[in-house]
Amino acid sequence: MPTKMRLQRFGKKRKPFYHIVIADGRAPRDGKFIEKIGTYNPVHNPAVIELDFDKAVQWLNNGAQPTDTVRAILSYKGVLYKHHLLRGVAKGALTEAEAEAKFQTWLTEKEAKIDAKRKGLEEKNRNERKEILDAETKVKEAREATLAKKRAAEIEAAKPAKPVEEAKEEVEETAETPAAETAPVAEKPAEEAPAAEESKKETEEK
Incomplete structure (x- = not known):
């Protein structure tokens, strides 16, 4: 064998x-x-x-x-x-010199192809790593945004509410303010009444 x-x-x-x-x-x-x-x-x-x-x-x-x-x-x-x-x-x-020249030409072309393939693989690996890092960054940013919203909601919920008595006083003050402001308007006809009586007396005397 x-x-x-x-x-x-x-x-x-x-x-x-x-x-x-x-x-x-x-x-x-x-x-x-x-x-x-x-x-x-x-x-x-x-x-x-x-x-x-x-x-x-x-x-x-x-x-x-x-x-x-x-x-x-x-x-x-x-x-x-x-x-x-x-x-x-x-x-x-062919001669030995011709054979060697042919082989060296083939070898140069082969090495160029191998080098191009190696560079292509390296570029591909770099791009894949970049895509992975970008995806991880986006996930991290989304997680941080969610946590920030959650913290803001917790802070808002933790604020003390206004006491019932204070809220009641504010409502009463709001209700009383318009009445105080409109009171003089209701009294205006009473102020004009004496002027009307004087005008009537002058007419009778004539």
Whole structure:
């Protein structure tokens, strides 16, 4: 059975961490291995991959067969592309310089994509944190406004009410004031009466 390039699991539950190893195809998944060539941590986004690039290419050239997950990792890191270019050099399709130039161009583009993805994720995380803080601030302000209204109502309710006797006196004073002011108006005809009698006497004397 051919040599395998596969993952060996470590880490905690829901926080896996893998070693990328070269092992005999007949060995158990987490059993003995021939050589460790890297690590893979899928918990982070993007995933963190540490890989001995030259060792990986060498084992591919020696016929090692990667599992599906390891194949995806090797493709992501450019190992499969480099292996493909070296096969082209071996067949005489291109020179080593041309193969290296092609690989460096691919590597530059790949790193730019990874960097753009990382920046996009950082921006997204900042926006999400800002939205959470804004929402928490609004909730806090609403809670403070409710408490302020409640305190104002309690203060208003705690004010002492006017005694019944004082309220009664105020009502009586209000009722008496118009009568006192209108009294002279009622007496005015009485004051004018003597003038009317004098006018009558003058008429009789004439």
